[in-house]
Amino acid sequence: MPNTPIAFAGGPLDLAENQRTPEALTAFSKDRNAIAFIMHHGQFLTQNGELALIKPMEMIGKHLYDPGPLFLGLDGDTPLFAFSLAQEDQAKNLIKGAELVPLRALALTLPPKDLSLAGRAKSLFDWHRAHKFCAMCGHQSNVASGGVTRKCPSCATDHFPRVNPVVIMLVTHGDKCLLGRSPEWPEGAFSCLAGFVSSGETPEEACIREVYEEVGVAVTNPKYQFSQPWPYPGQLMMGLFCEAKSTELTLDTKEITEAHWYDKETVRGVFDGTNEAFYCPPPFTIAHWLIQHWLDT
Numbered sequence: 001m002p003n004t005p006i007a008f009a010g011g012p013l014d015l016a017e018n019q020r021t022p023e024a025l026t027a028f029s030k031d032r033n034a035i036a037f038i039m040h041h042g043q044f045l046t047q048n049g050e051l052a053l054i055k056p057m058e059m060i061g062k063h064l065y066d067p068g069p070l071f072l073g074l075d076g077d078t079p080l081f082a083f084s085l086a087q088e089d090q091a092k093n094l095i096k097g098a099e100l101v102p103l104r105a106l107a108l109t110l111p112p113k114d115l116s117l118a119g120r121a122k123s124l125f126d127w128h129r130a131h132k133f134c135a136m137c138g139h140q141s142n143v144a145s146g147g148v149t150r151k152c153p154s155c156a157t158d159h160f161p162r163v164n165p166v167v168i169m170l171v172t173h174g175d176k177c178l179l180g181r182s183p184e185w186p187e188g189a190f191s192c193l194a195g196f197v198s199s200g201e202t203p204e205e206a207c208i209r210e211v212y213e214e215v216g217v218a219v220t221n222p223k224y225q226f227s228q229p230w231p232y233p234g235q236l237m238m239g240l241f242c243e244a245k246s247t248e249l250t251l252d253t254k255e256i257t258e259a260h261w262y263d264k265e266t267v268r269g270v271f272d273g274t275n276e277a278f279y280c281p282p283p284f285t286i287a288h289w290l291i292q293h294w295l296d297t
C-alpha cells in the first residue's frame, strides 16, 4: 500500500446516512459550523489555491443546479455541503478574488481530505445530471436524502448513485512491466492497462480478459493491491498485479495504440526524472501508485 492516501480517497467516513430526514438536513444547514463548497459546471470555486468555503445559509435565493444543496456528510461536528451554481458570474462573485478551477488542476495541490470531498461532490453532481429521469418508467425523479438518492414520484422506485467498477492492472514478466498508450493520450504517455468489469465477473477475471483483449497476452496470478475512487465521472478503480505467460503482443489498436515492455531500471529512471523513455502517469492516479509499488517490491 502507498504510505500516503491515494488521491480522492481518505475523506471523513461519516456520510450521516441515517440523519438525512428533511428536518435533520435543515438543522445541519443552519448549524453554526456548517460549511459548503461551491461549484459551477464541475469546476470548484477556489481562493488562494484552496477550496473556497461559504455558509450554506448564504446560498438561499441563489439559482442552483439539480439537486440543490448536496449534503456530503459530517466531518466531526462540521456538516459539509456542496452547491452547484447555475450562473458562472454568480459563482465568481460570491467571494472577491475567487476563481473557478477544474478538479484535475486541483488534484496535485489540494490536501487529501479536501480532494476526497471534492471528488465525492463532483461524482454525485455528475450522477444527478445524467439521471434526472426514472429508468423504470421514464418520469422525472426527485432528489431525496440530501442528494444521495433520487425517488420516482410515479412508480416509487429509489435510485442510488452509480459507481462503475474498473480494473487497472500492471502486467509483469520477470523484471519487466507492460505499459500501453490509448489513442487519445498524448504521444509518449504510457500507463497501466485498464477496463470496465463486466456483469458476472470478478475483478481478477476482468483483469485476465481485458489484458488478453487489449494486447493479446495471457496472464496468470491476478492479485488485488489497492483501489481508488475516480470522479470522472464515478469509477472505482481496482488495482491489480498479474503475470504474463509470454511477451509477444497483439494489440487491439482501437484500445491501445502502442505498448512496450520496460525493465525496472528504465521505469525507475522515468519516475526519478533521469530517463525520458516515456511520460509516467501523474501522481494523483492509481496507475502511478501501482507502478511505484512494483518498483518498491
Ligand SMILES: [Zn+2]
Residues within 6 Å of the ligand: 134, 135, 136, 137, 138, 139, 152, 153, 154, 155, 156, 157
Ligand atoms: Zn418511475
